[in-house]
Amino acid sequence: MAPSQVVDITRLIDGQRIRWFNISLLLVSFIVVLTDGYDIGAAAFAAPALVKEWHLDRAQLGPLFSAGLFAGLFGPPIFGFFADRYGRKAVIVGGAIFFGIFTLASVLATSLTTLIALRFIAGVGISGVLPIAVALNNEYAPRRIRATMIVVMFSGVTFGGGLPGVIAANFMAAHGWQILFWVGGVLPVAAGLLAAFILPESPKFLALRPDRQKDLAALARRINPDVSVSPDTRFVISGEANRARFSIKAIFAGRLALLTPMFWITNAVNLMIFYFVNQWMPTLLSTAGVTVEHAAIATTLFQFGGTLAGLIIMRPLDKYGFIPVPILFACAIPVMASIGQPGLSEGTIMVLVGAAGFCLLGLQFGNISLESNIYPTYIRSWGVGSCFAAGRVGSVFGPLVGGMLVARHVPLQDMFYIASVPLAVGLIAAIVITPLYKAELRHQLALADSEGDAAWSDGVQLKAET
Numbered sequence: 001m002a003p004s005q006v007v008d009i010t011r012l013i014d015g016q017r018i019r020w021f022n023i024s025l026l027l028v029s030f031i032v033v034l035t036d037g038y039d040i041g042a043a044a045f046a047a048p049a050l051v052k053e054w055h056l057d058r059a060q061l062g063p064l065f066s067a068g069l070f071a072g073l074f075g076p077p078i079f080g081f082f083a084d085r086y087g088r089k090a091v092i093v094g095g096a097i098f099f100g101i102f103t104l105a106s107v108l109a110t111s112l113t114t115l116i117a118l119r120f121i122a123g124v125g126i127s128g129v130l131p132i133a134v135a136l137n138n139e140y141a142p143r144r145i146r147a148t149m150i151v152v153m154f155s156g157v158t159f160g161g162g163l164p165g166v167i168a169a170n171f172m173a174a175h176g177w178q179i180l181f182w183v184g185g186v187l188p189v190a191a192g193l194l195a196a197f198i199l200p201e202s203p204k205f206l207a208l209r210p211d212r213q214k215d216l217a218a219l220a221r222r223i224n225p226d227v228s229v230s231p232d233t234r235f236v237i238s239g240e241a242n243r244a245r246f247s248i249k250a251i252f253a254g255r256l257a258l259l260t261p262m263f264w265i266t267n268a269v270n271l272m273i274f275y276f277v278n279q280w281m282p283t284l285l286s287t288a289g290v291t292v293e294h295a296a297i298a299t300t301l302f303q304f305g306g307t308l309a310g311l312i313i314m315r316p317l318d319k320y321g322f323i324p325v326p327i328l329f330a331c332a333i334p335v336m337a338s339i340g341q342p343g344l345s346e347g348t349i350m351v352l353v354g355a356a357g358f359c360l361l362g363l364q365f366g367n368i369s370l371e372s373n374i375y376p377t378y379i380r381s382w383g384v385g386s387c388f389a390a391g392r393v394g395s396v397f398g399p400l401v402g403g404m405l406v407a408r409h410v411p412l413q414d415m416f417y418i419a420s421v422p423l424a425v426g427l428i429a430a431i432v433i434t435p436l437y438k439a440e441l442r443h444q445l446a447l448a449d450s451e452g453d454a455a456w457s458d459g460v461q462l463k464a465e466t
Contacts, residue, residue, distance in 0.1 A: 005233040007220060009207050010240075014142045016224050021200075025140055026149060028191075028198045029133050030156040032096050035188035037160025039103050039126050040068065041278060041303075042184045043119060045168040045296060046177035053177070054112060062403025067116045069275060069399065071123025072392025079128030080135075080385025084378060088136040089201045091381075092129055096192030099125030104185030107178045127392055130157070131384040138372040138380065139202040147317035150369040151310045158310070158361055161278070162303035165296040204377040207235040208242060239444045240376035251383045255440050256374060260383070262433045263371045264390035266325065269426030270367065272394030272401075273336065273419050274360045277302060280402040281353065294346060298353045305354035306361020313362055317369055322437045325366035326430035332359035333423045340416035363426070367391075374440050 016022070047061050083091040102122035109115035134150060141149040164180055171179050203223065206216035217229040243250070251260050281302065285295035313324045335355045344352070367387070375383030405415050 005228070005230055007227065007229060007233055007235050008238050009203050009220075009235055010238045012220060012224060012227060013140065013203065014144070016142060018142075018145075021222055022140065022149075024198055025200065026137070026153055028195050029137055029153045032092060032156070032188070032191045032195055033130060033133050033154060034156035034160035034163075035096065035100070035184070035191045036126055036129055037157035037303075038163050038187065039099060039122065039160075039184045040157070041161040041299075042103075042164045042180045043068065043115075044278060044281075044299070045164040045172070046180050049172060049177040050112070050115075056112060059403050059407040060112065062400050064112060064116050064119065065275070065280075065399035065403075066396045067119040068123030068126060069392055069395040071120045072127030072395060073389055075124040075126065075128030076131045076385035076388035076392070077382065078124070079132055080381040080383075083132045083135065083381035083385075084205075087201050087205055088132050088139075088381065089195070089199050091132050092136065092199060093192050093196045095125045095129035095132070096188045096195065099123070099129070100185050100188030100190075100192065102185075103181055103188065106181040107185070127388065128385075130154075131388045132381055134368055134372050135381045135384050136199075136202050139204040139377065140200075145318060146373065147369040148314040150372070151314035151317070151365050154365060154368055155307045155310050158303045158307040162300040162307075165300035165303075169296045202377075204237055204380075207237050208378055237377060239447045242376050242378045247379060248382070250379045251375065251386055255436055255443075256383075259374055259433065259436050259440065260386065262429045262436070263367065263374075263387045265429040266329075266363070266426050266433065267367055267371075267387050267391035268394035269422045269429070270360060270363045270394070271391040272398040272422055273332075274364065274398070275395040276398035276402045276419055277336075277353075277356060277360065280399065280406075285349070298350055301350055301354040302357035303361070305357030306364070309358040309362030310365035313366060314369070317366060321441065322366065322370055322430070322434045325363055325370075326427055326434060328359050328362045328366065329423055329427035329430050332356070332363065333420050333427070335359055336420040336423065337417050340411075340413040342413055370437065373444075374437065 043064055047064070050056060050064075051058060051061070079091050079095060099122045102118055102125070106115055106118045106122070109118060134154065137150050137153050138146060164184075167180055167183055200219060200222070201212075201215065203216060203219050206212045206219065213233075213235065216235055217233060220227050220229055220235075241253075250256075278299065281295065281299045285298055309328070313328075316324050335352060339349070339352045339356060368384075371387050372380060372384045402415070405418070410418075
């Protein structure tokens with residue numbers, strides 16, 4: 001009896017040329033996470049108008065800023081669990097439509113309590129979609145440009161995070177704070193519907209589902225039209241220790257016992273300071289005498305500075321691994337400490353805020369694009385989701401601590417000094433991760449070479465592409 005064909009999905013993905021199939025996946029994912037990034041930042045730009053319209057004290061804004069972020073403790077692990085059990089595509093589509101609907105409902109809010117509740121519910125979907133989009137794109141990207149493709153995809157978050165500032169500066173005066181949530185609700189629903197028609201399922205996820213082999217065979221031919229498959233083709237994923245059943249505790253197996261908590265720390269610290277700046281910047285700068293319009297522009301520069309950082313470091317991330325992350329942590333410390341210095345011109349403040357965005361969002365790009373590599377397919381969404389949830393722990397505390405500092409009338413200069421301290425903790429964790437990450441990738445490559453060669457000799461029929 002002739003042996004069955006064996007197709008190694010790892011080699012199939014790593015050896016593919018970039019076609020329209022890959023570009024369409026990237027574009028749709030970019031649009032989905034762009035709407036996600038928009039909704040994350042929308043409340044911060046609505047805040048000054050809410051203070052006036054509802055006669056609020058600025059310190060009351062802390063729970064509003066943290067409501068959606070607090071939901072991030074639940075969204076990533078819940079969505080990650082379902083994505084590893086039932087597939088990436090359905091979770092992304094359903095999550096986008098879910099948070100879009102509840103963002104639209106925010107338009108009807110007439111009290112701070114109601115708005116906080118709606119932002120929390122929407123935040124479960126907002127936070128849950130992001131790690132699944134990362135996992136899906138990781139599983140389609142060739143190893144040689146994996147970080148690059150994830151950074152390009154995830155830059156949609158930073159572009160989206162800057163758009164509320166544009167909407168606020170140009171339309172909020174005429175249409176009120178509600179315009180921010182009208183836009184933030186309609187866009188993700190439309191993006192979810194688009195993803196339902198265009199977004200493919202993950203080939204590595206399908207390879208772990210014997211009942212989905214027919215779907216995988218059709219998908220393999222879309223990835224590479226030269227691949228030969230037959231009804232008895234067997235698909236394998238080399239370089240990964242996959243199991244038949246999902247396991248919660250597997251994110252602490254082997255090197256992951258240290259890598260996972262260290263990634264949790266870098267994510268938590270990074271997002272603590274990022275959301276402190278992102279959520280409080282418009283209010284703090286307007287209090288310091290900067291006009292509301294210029295404060296909104298400064299925060300937009302913060303987002304776009306981060307996008308620039310991602311584009312600059314994406315190739316070094318592919319080539320050198322985790323090294324850019326501790327470098328950005330080291331640069332972020334003095335930049336953050338300088339923002340609140342008294343007597344700075346508006347131009348200098350703009351430059352410093354842009355530099356802070358460059359460092360902090362560059363860190364986020366580094367974490368997100370690389371942490372998905374350390375988890376095998378059967379727990380990838382769960383593992384990445386746990387890192388996102390850890391980041392959300394920090395993101396909750398950032399705005400809340402900011403609110404407490406504002407309530408205590410802490411000088412602006414001291415607030416940014418305080419914000420620079422946790423970055424030193426993140427720097428230490430990043431230094432610990434760097435050699436461990438390199439060793440883990442070397443192990444995966446060695447495993448992929450040995451398993452891939454075995455699968456190849458068993459009968460894989462795939463034309464090599466150059």
